[in-house]
Amino acid sequence: MTATATRTGLTLSGVTLRYGAGDTLVTALDDVDLTVEPGEVVAVAGPSGSGKSSLLAVAGALITPTEGTVAIGGTDVTAAGPARRTELRRTGIGYVFQASNLLPSLTARDQLLLVAHLAGRVTREHRDRAAELLDAVGMTAKADRRPHELSGGERQRVGIARALMNRPALLLADEPTAALDQQRGRDVVALLAEQAHARGTATVLVTHDEGLLDRADRVVRIRDGRMG
Numbered sequence: 001m002t003a004t005a006t007r008t009g010l011t012l013s014g015v016t017l018r019y020g021a022g023d024t025l026v027t028a029l030d031d032v033d034l035t036v037e038p039g040e041v042v043a044v045a046g047p048s049g050s051g052k053s054s055l056l057a058v059a060g061a062l063i064t065p066t067e068g069t070v071a072i073g074g075t076d077v078t079a080a081g082p083a084r085r086t087e088l089r090r091t092g093i094g095y096v097f098q099a100s101n102l103l104p105s106l107t108a109r110d111q112l113l114l115v116a117h118l119a120g121r122v123t124r125e126h127r128d129r130a131a132e133l134l135d136a137v138g139m140t141a142k143a144d145r146r147p148h149e150l151s152g153g154e155r156q157r158v159g160i161a162r163a164l165m166n167r168p169a170l171l172l173a174d175e176p177t178a179a180l181d182q183q184r185g186r187d188v189v190a191l192l193a194e195q196a197h198a199r200g201t202a203t204v205l206v207t208h209d210e211g212l213l214d215r216a217d218r219v220v221r222i223r224d225g226r227m228g
Ligand SMILES: Nc1ncnc2c1ncn2[C@@H]1O[C@H](COP(=O)(O)OP(=O)(O)OP(=O)(O)O)[C@@H](O)[C@H]1O
Pocket: 019, 020, 026, 027, 028, 046, 047, 048, 049, 050, 051, 052, 053, 054, 055, 208
């Protein structure tokens, strides 16, 4: 990584995303500009169909926008080839989903170590990092439990730790509190913010829960694909 890369989180410039063509043409994102600094938590709020999932898909290098550029950690992903994009998705981006998407047969600790295992060999450093992250999300005492032995909030905490395992420049969270009650939802967002600030991770949190917005550093609103 270059010096520039370490200072950059996520930058979307003039991003437009259209689905379909002719009569079925939908403009899901319309000339969107968004910058998320390292360590900053930006909440994206908007009604159903406003373009929130489309924004995450573009920011996560899953979909190439029709127009505009997306840079993650200083790398222009819209100019990168498929192999580089795949590599960036694996190493530069952490994802937290609506439900934690943990593997049923693995303990909390092994959910984290699986990330290292898939990338190659599990080293002592990986084990130390998994232990540090489980501690950071308050799950050390339950590190040997499997998902069915954890509450919904605890599963999300493990999901957050797992998403941070690769030290991503960018963390994308898609309605991470959808399965939780109000208080647990607030706790999970507070944890996301705490970790983003401590680790310098640019974080985008998509939510339609207005009660969670005060935990973000900044709130951006999207409507009909336009950010305002
Ligand atoms: N694959 C697709 N093909 C065609 N249109 C799509 C596709 N995906 C999304 N859209 C349309 O793009 C617009 C934005 O959808 P998007 O899923 O980004 O909204 P959202 O804000 O995430 O909605 P929700 O809160 O309901 O999940 C909507 O009009 C939607 O119908």
